[in-house]
Amino acid sequence: MSATPGELGTPGPPVDAGDDAGLPTDPGDPGRWSAAAGSLFGDRLPLAVSYARKLSGDGVVRGLVGPREAPRIWERHLLNCAVLGELIPNEAYVVDIGTGAGLPGIVLAVARPDLRITLVEPLLRRTEFLAETVTELGLSEQVRVVRGRAEDVVDVPGIGLPADVVTSRAVASLDRLAGWCLPLAAVGGRVLALKGAAADEEVAAHADAVRALGGAAPSVRRCGVGVIDPPATVVVTVRERVVAGAERPARGSERRSAARRGGRPDERGGDRREGRRRGGRRS
Template identity: 60%
Template structure:
């Protein structure tokens, strides 16, 4: 192996980093149940291939269970039985793959535009045996919502996003993927309350209801996961493109005479 392909010593993956800490075992069993071994296999994938491919930082590997897997799994309490889920900007599969592992009743679509992340997601879905309930879409949220000649637009009961963008941009991308009456679940950090105050008007203008803040996993994980929830109350059509103005000589700004 030459130097270009070698993994730096300080970034070398450590499978042992994915080991479930004893103090988190009870919470993990409560959230994953009989599929805890599957969650452990995913944690090992993140700690090895995820690190090698730059999807997970080496310093994050020892904190996979508390900061990532359990943090995402508790969001399942906001998702109804048998729901369809779209995970926007899925990255390494957080929270989409975690939810698919914790909740086998869900059907999950992972939306991700970057090729190296999509490659990892496809391999992870196959290695974890989740091909029946999880699919991977390469593209942006706008492309998924718009559809194409050979593909129908995507839509789901629940749309999730974790550390993707501020709430106003997130609503613009995610609400079109949410069925009317469905919900956007945005996993947020300390800025959640400020974002709600700042962006509620924009969210409502985009067809969403007033954003609500929820703490998921209270009494199970510490700290609880902060989720901003937005119901899609109205379908808002995208603004029409403006027609080019015509000059006095009867020509538009493109230089063509419309009367010809």
């Protein structure tokens, strides 16, 4: 994948714009969203609370979550991701592309223990956080972490592709997301992209490109109606057919990803952006 989603603070529509009244002191406490959280997570709500605390604590310290987002983990992130489960069939195999800090993949794993989920993320510091979180939450039998870009994991052995469902909360246009995600889905499978208020305009602008990549006409769905306000906006694309050439990466095919090397960390320290932030140079 040529671009990756930003850390928390950039993606996703909020559950309730609201004001600061009612925000819990403990970010792990869903506070005024307790009813919605209980409805979505059921008896696994304690796991969701633990994940919220992980994001709001260690996630902030390690730069995966913006400090201003920490008090709003539930309203802006966890609940919006959890309602995506409405569109995922029972016992499905889900691949979450550009998962970042685990959104929506880890949230779905907590809310839906029937799902098997692979989290795909290219940056080392994020995959380390993801692996730790999966272990701490006791999700190791359900969730796998793979370091790599979407276009690089198409033919990596052991991932179990094609997937029933491919999810993404990435900040990218619909045509680019379709190019990354459709090759990972089974024919008849779904690509679910969490989007914002401009989803209808994106569908209109990129429907032809999605069809050319083998997808059916994308549609916009609202998830969590009556549970969260406003509902989450999701663009749904069903993979109708295999398109010759779409299984291969469009760019960067000359670069061996960490996933193709068996998921081993890049000893040179990740991508160029991380190197620049550290003030280092790539050899």
